[in-house]
Amino acid sequence: MVNTSAQSLPKRIWRYAPLLLWMVLIFFASTDAFSAGNTTGLIRSLLTWLSPQVSEERITILHFLIRKLSHFTVYAVLALLAVRAFTSSSQRVLRQHWVVASALLIIGYALLDEYHQTFVPSRTASIFDSLIDIAGGLFAVFCLVAFKRGRGQVDSCGSTV
Numbered sequence: 001m002v003n004t005s006a007q008s009l010p011k012r013i014w015r016y017a018p019l020l021l022w023m024v025l026i027f028f029a030s031t032d033a034f035s036a037g038n039t040t041g042l043i044r045s046l047l048t049w050l051s052p053q054v055s056e057e058r059i060t061i062l063h064f065l066i067r068k069l070s071h072f073t074v075y076a077v078l079a080l081l082a083v084r085a086f087t088s089s090s091q092r093v094l095r096q097h098w099v100v101a102s103a104l105l106i107i108g109y110a111l112l113d114e115y116h117q118t119f120v121p122s123r124t125a126s127i128f129d130s131l132i133d134i135a136g137g138l139f140a141v142f143c144l145v146a147f148k149r150g151r152g153q154v155d156s157c158g159s160t161v
Contacts, residue, residue, distance in 0.1 A: 015088055019081040023109060026074060030113050035122040036067065071129055072136030079106055079140035099145060099154075106137030 032038065043063045047054050054062075082105050086098035094101050110133035117123040148154040 012090070015085050019078075019085045022078055022081050026078065026109070026113060027116065029074070030116050030123065031120055032122045035120075036063070037122060039063070039067065068129075068132055071132040072139075075106060075110060075133040075136035076140035078109065079137040080144070082106065082137075083141060083144055099141060102141050103138060106141070107134055110134045110137070 028034075040063055043066055044059050047059050047062060079102055082102040083098055086094045086101045089095050089098075110130045113133065114125040114127065114130045117125040145154060
């Protein structure tokens with residue numbers, strides 16, 4: 001049990017700062033800087049360095065797949081940071097219901113992220129990207145639930161025991 005009176009500002013910063021910084025990184029990645037047009041050159045350079053004979057068609061396909069895998073991965077990391085923050089929170093409700101809190105954060109932020117892209121001329125908002133984001137985040141949460149359940153740390157609903 002966490003004693004809320006013993007929670008200091010540095011502990012709260014240590015708990016929530018990585019999560020908030022990652023959310024800022026996701027917001028920045030939704031700007032023009034990480035648009036498909038701006039990542040093509042980097043990915044093309046990397047792919048031609050790895051395989052000089054790679055065709056333009058293959059570069060286009062791999063660029064698409066790398067971008068979609070990035071959505072999944074970035075939100076899986078968001079989930080891990082959310083779980084880290086919520087399971088050690090001074091708020092009992094967050095500690096006990098970290099699965100629901102993490103899922104709500106992931107879903108809400110994924111939808112807001114795509115909505116933000118509607119205001120960026122070089123970006124195209126897509127509900128499919130939001131679904132990939134959500135899938136990545138929820139996959140990470142459910143992997144952690146399975147891991148913690150195997151260790152006897154959560155009940156069948158994913159709540160802390």
